Amino acid sequence: MIYDCAIIGGGPAGLNAALVLGRARRSVALLDSNRPRNAVTHASHGFITRDGVTPAEFRRIATEEVQRYPSVDYRQTEIVAVNRSEAGFELLDSDNLRIQARRLILATGVKEIFPEIEGFHSFYGKSLFNCPYCDGWELRDQPLVVISETPAVYHMIKALYNWSKDLVICTNGKQTLSEEQKTHLKSKGITVEERPIAALVGQNGQLEYVRLADGTEIPRTGGFATPTLVQSVAFSDELGCERLEIGGIKTDEWGRTSVPGLYSAGDASYVMPSQLIYAAADGSRAAVGVNMDLTEEQFA
CATH class of the missing domain: 3.50.50.60 (FAD/NAD(P)-binding domain)
Structure with missing residues (x-):
C-alpha cells in the first residue's frame, strides 16, 4: 500500500495533521515513537477547552479522535530512515517495516539542551x-x-x-x-x-x-x-531541507519545505512559542497544504 501521506511524530502537530487529512479522506500513516518532549510537564495551558490538561491525557484524547477515521493508520513505532522513492518517500521503522507514501510531514519536534x-x-x-x-x-x-x-x-x-x-x-x-x-x-x-x-x-x-x-x-x-533547541532527528538534513538561521526547518505558508513533497509542522520549524495550540494549528496548516497539493496533482 502507498499512503497519501505519512506523518512522523504523534505530538499535537502530527495528531492534528492526521485529523485534518483523515477528514479529507486521505490515507494516512501516523508514526509515533511515544517519547514526547513535554512528558515532564505536569499540565499544559493556553489551549481553549483543554487548559490544564496533562500531556498524557491530551495525547490519549487526540489519538482516540484520529482513529475514528478509517483512513488513518496509527502506529506506535520508531522511524529510523527516510529516503526518496519513485512513489514519493520510503520510510523504514525499527522493526524493518517499509512504509511508502506520496507525501511526508515531519512533525518530529525538537530536543532541548539546558x-x-x-x-x-x-x-x-x-x-x-x-x-x-x-x-x-x-x-x-x-x-x-x-x-x-x-x-x-x-x-x-x-x-x-x-x-x-x-x-x-x-x-x-x-x-x-x-x-x-x-x-x-x-x-x-x-x-x-x-x-x-x-x-x-x-x-x-x-x-x-x-x-x-x-x-x-x-x-x-x-x-x-532558556534551552538551546536542536532537531530531534536528522531526517530534514538528510533529505536536504533548507534551514532557518535559528536552525528550524524553513517552510512556506502551507508547511512546504524546500524539498518537493516534504512538509514540516510544529516545533521542528520553531518559529513560534512552544505551545500545544500553536503546534496543533501548524499541523492543520500543513495538512491542508498536503491535501491541496494532492488535489492539484489528481486534477492535472
Missing part, C-alpha cells in the same frame, strides 16, 4: 519551566530566577516581567548581556547575576534557592530557563 547544573532536572517541569505563556500564571508574583546562557534572556525577562517583578537573571558565568541592557534591567529592580551556578536546591520538585559557585544562596520559589 545548561549542566546540579539538580536542574529535579525541578524542570515542576517549578522550573521554559515558557512564561504556558506556566507564568502559576508562578505569578513569586520570587523567580531566569537561567540562561544566551542573549535571548533579555527578551524572556521582558515578557516574564508581566507575571512577576521579583526577578533574578543567572547567566551561569556567561557574559550575555550588554552594559546598556544590564543598566536598564537594574532600573527595573531586576538583578543580573553572572557568577557560575553550583546547584539548584529544594525538595520534591519545589525549588528553594539557587546556590552559586562561591556559596552564595539566592532564595527563589520557581523560575524559567
Whole structure:
C-alpha cells in the first residue's frame, strides 16, 4: 500500500495533521515513537477547552479522535530512515517495516539542551519551566530566577516581567548581556547575576534557592530557563531541507519545505512559542497544504 501521506511524530502537530487529512479522506500513516518532549510537564495551558490538561491525557484524547477515521493508520513505532522513492518517500521503522507514501510531514519536534547544573532536572517541569505563556500564571508574583546562557534572556525577562517583578537573571558565568541592557534591567529592580551556578536546591520538585559557585544562596520559589533547541532527528538534513538561521526547518505558508513533497509542522520549524495550540494549528496548516497539493496533482 502507498499512503497519501505519512506523518512522523504523534505530538499535537502530527495528531492534528492526521485529523485534518483523515477528514479529507486521505490515507494516512501516523508514526509515533511515544517519547514526547513535554512528558515532564505536569499540565499544559493556553489551549481553549483543554487548559490544564496533562500531556498524557491530551495525547490519549487526540489519538482516540484520529482513529475514528478509517483512513488513518496509527502506529506506535520508531522511524529510523527516510529516503526518496519513485512513489514519493520510503520510510523504514525499527522493526524493518517499509512504509511508502506520496507525501511526508515531519512533525518530529525538537530536543532541548539546558545548561549542566546540579539538580536542574529535579525541578524542570515542576517549578522550573521554559515558557512564561504556558506556566507564568502559576508562578505569578513569586520570587523567580531566569537561567540562561544566551542573549535571548533579555527578551524572556521582558515578557516574564508581566507575571512577576521579583526577578533574578543567572547567566551561569556567561557574559550575555550588554552594559546598556544590564543598566536598564537594574532600573527595573531586576538583578543580573553572572557568577557560575553550583546547584539548584529544594525538595520534591519545589525549588528553594539557587546556590552559586562561591556559596552564595539566592532564595527563589520557581523560575524559567532558556534551552538551546536542536532537531530531534536528522531526517530534514538528510533529505536536504533548507534551514532557518535559528536552525528550524524553513517552510512556506502551507508547511512546504524546500524539498518537493516534504512538509514540516510544529516545533521542528520553531518559529513560534512552544505551545500545544500553536503546534496543533501548524499541523492543520500543513495538512491542508498536503491535501491541496494532492488535489492539484489528481486534477492535472
